[in-house]
Amino acid sequence: MDVSASFSVSTDGNGSKQEPPHVLAVDDSLVDRKIVEKLLKTFSCKVTTAESGMRALEYLGLRDDQENTLSSNGSKVNMIITDYCMPGMTGYELLKKVKESSLFKEVPVVIMSSENIPTRINKCLEEGAEMFMLKPLKQSDMKKLRGQLLKC
Amino acid sequence: MDIVNQLQRQYVDFLSSLYREGLLDDQFLQIQKLQDESNPEFVNEVVTLFFEDSEKLLHNLAVSLYVDQQNVDYQKVDACVHQFKGSSSSIGAQRVRNICASFRTCYDAKNLEGCLRCLQQLKDEYYLVKNKLQTLFRLEQQIVAAGGVIPIMG
Numbered sequence: 001m002d003v004s005a006s007f008s009v010s011t012d013g014n015g016s017k018q019e020p021p022h023v024l025a026v027d028d029s030l031v032d033r034k035i036v037e038k039l040l041k042t043f044s045c046k047v048t049t050a051e052s053g054m055r056a057l058e059y060l061g062l063r064d065d066q067e068n069t070l071s072s073n074g075s076k077v078n079m080i081i082t083d084y085c086m087p088g089m090t091g092y093e094l095l096k097k098v099k100e101s102s103l104f105k106e107v108p109v110v111i112m113s114s115e116n117i118p119t120r121i122n123k124c125l126e127e128g129a130e131m132f133m134l135k136p137l138k139q140s141d142m143k144k145l146r147g148q149l150l151k152c
Numbered sequence: 153m154d155i156v157n158q159l160q161r162q163y164v165d166f167l168s169s170l171y172r173e174g175l176l177d178d179q180f181l182q183i184q185k186l187q188d189e190s191n192p193e194f195v196n197e198v199v200t201l202f203f204e205d206s207e208k209l210l211h212n213l214a215v216s217l218y219v220d221q222q223n224v225d226y227q228k229v230d231a232c233v234h235q236f237k238g239s240s241s242s243i244g245a246q247r248v249r250n251i252c253a254s255f256r257t258c259y260d261a262k263n264l265e266g267c268l269r270c271l272q273q274l275k276d277e278y279y280l281v282k283n284k285l286q287t288l289f290r291l292e293q294q295i296v297a298a299g300g301v302i303p304i305m306g
Contacts, residue, residue, distance in 0.1 A: 031201050031239040038186045038194060085234065114238050136179045136242045139186075 021149045022046045026056045026082035026094065027112070032135070036081065036112075039142045045149075048077075053089025053097075056082065062101050077107055079130075079149055084113040084120065092124055099128045108148060112137065156300035163291045164303050170288070175281050180244030181305065199285055202243050206278055209236045213271050221264060229259045229267065236274070247277045 023045045027033045033049045040047045050056040057063045060077065080098060082091040091111050098104045108130035113120065121132045130148055133141050170176045187194040209232045216228045237252035251274045258266030292302050 029205075029235060029238055029242070031198060031205055032242050034198050034201060035183070035186070035242055038191065042186060042188075087231070114241060135238065136182070136244075138179075138182045 020044050020046045021078040022048065022076050024048050024050060024056060024059060024077045024080045026050045026053065026080065026086070026091070028052060028083065028086040032083065036137060039137055039139065040081075040145075042139065043142045043146050053082070053086060053091070053094035056080070056094055057089075057097060060098070060101075060104060062097060062104065077104070079108050079110065079145075081110040081112060081133075081145070083135075084111050084124070085115075092120075092127065095124060095127050095129055110145065110148070156295065156298045159291065159295045159298060160300055160303050163288070163295060164305060166284075166291060167288060167305055170284055174246050175284055177244045177246040179242065183243055184304070196289060198243060199289075202239050202245070203282055205239055206236060206248075206282075209233075210271075210275055210278065213274075217264070217267055217271055224262075224264060224267075226259045226262055230256070233259065245278075245281050248274065248281055251277050 021044075023040050025033065025036045025040065025047055026049070027036060028051055030051075033051065037047045037049055048059065050059055054063065058066070080094075082094050084091040091113075095109050095111065098107060098109055105128075109128070110131045110133060111124045111129045112133045112135050114135040116134055124132055131144070133145075167176075171180075183198060184195055191197075213229060213232050216225055216232070233252050233255045237249055237256075240246075240248035240252065251270060255267065255270040255274065258270050295302055
């Protein structure tokens, strides 16, 4: 099965296009945000980055003080990839909020971490995380991710 | 042309030495692989962000460890070193990352002397890799200016 064919934005003469998957990438590190963004774009994803869990929730329209209506931003998110260790709201807390929402609980959430802690990994998977990835991320990790995206 | 070949060989030798000496690891190659025509300055941009981030962190660490040594906020130290470890790991600055790991042992034990030693080592390794990377970029610019392409390694 040709993975790339399903998601590349084909711009043939007829102008027909397949929507590339839209990923929301959350990380407090500017260096890591830049890298994950490029990695995702290399695999034909459209990327929105957020520097914190709060910002991510804001983007999705899930912040406590936001109206509980379908945000035009969030409705187009196909996957969320988030760092675990972030000041303020951790990736785990963000995962919980996403899974608690009726609008976004079906959106796959991938957790990234620089630390390989089995209890942490299990906690995230139990809470509904799609995958856990160890940093630093490589192109082979993105290949795996694309495989997951195909399922949804 | 001779000049281009010379510069390219210099580049390959230099980059090889950085891997050999453990200053850089495979992750740097991963970053280089991400650079393409749509983003020809990618490596430079990421590394520049790393420099800016690192220098801020080094400053914050110095403040935490020198300003009030009776009341060191080890949580702040943890936060800084954790971030430093993450970013150095992400760009492949192996030796810097390794110092961060030993640094953690010191602040976990609230060992001020150990922390001060680690901070010094961190500074030394950071400025060393910064210097080497800047040299690398200069070599790249020279190659391109001479009409050549930057050799892909690995």
